[in-house]
Amino acid sequence: MPVPIEYYLVLSAFMFFTGVAGVLTRRNAIVVFMSVELMLNSANLSLVTFSSYLGNPAGQLFVFFVMTVAAAEAAVGLAIIIALFRNKLTMNIDEINILKW
């Protein structure tokens, strides 16, 4: 494979910190949630890279399970956001502070 493994890892790190910046700067709950999905995907890219360069399918199987968990997480998380919106009529995470004391 002529592409060095470092390029894939740096791209994965870049996408991960794009997701981190999104989580820290955005106030819309759904966009924060999508930034978390971006971070999950950058971790998946690292796993597939190592799996492919080592010729070992374990990393790709791990990505398969990460996708399963991400699907479950998206379903439950969006249901929580809908339930919150029904109560507070907002998606701004600064105003959703009922768990703070």
Next chain:
Amino acid sequence: MSIELILFIIFGLVAAVSGILMITRSNPVMSALFLILNFGSLAGLYITLNAQFIAVAEVIVYAGAIMVLFLFVIMLLRPEHEKLAFKIPGIKTFSIIIAIMVFFQLAYMIFFAHPGSIIKPDVAASIKAGTVETIGRELFTNYVLPFEAAGYLLLAATIGAVVLAKKKFV
């Protein structure tokens, strides 16, 4: 330049730029569409890594199922313009600086450790590891217990989503 490097640069640029556009758009629908573009280019990167099954699953599961769910929820709820005023001033620049700083630390670590000198890529083994046949065989032999557990997790998540989204839950 080899075709692999050209494809990596194209897909990598699209993935990076669409990620940045995703977190900077103020309209959440645009954010979701850029995230779908990001997932599509990630599927292309998986193809360049010889991971066929994961590439197809990325398009079907992420770009197809999860992002359609996101778009449905965004369009179901009232679109409101994001208030960009923070309670603590300057926290936005601070968090962006932190993210960039930690990214450069990580990139320096990756190039300093230089994993390419230790890992000797074997193209034949890499192609074999990514096929549907290999993944399916591993899933139903060595990983059959996690596979069943993933099925129960999805069932629990379905029931949980139905219960949570019911009226008068909270």
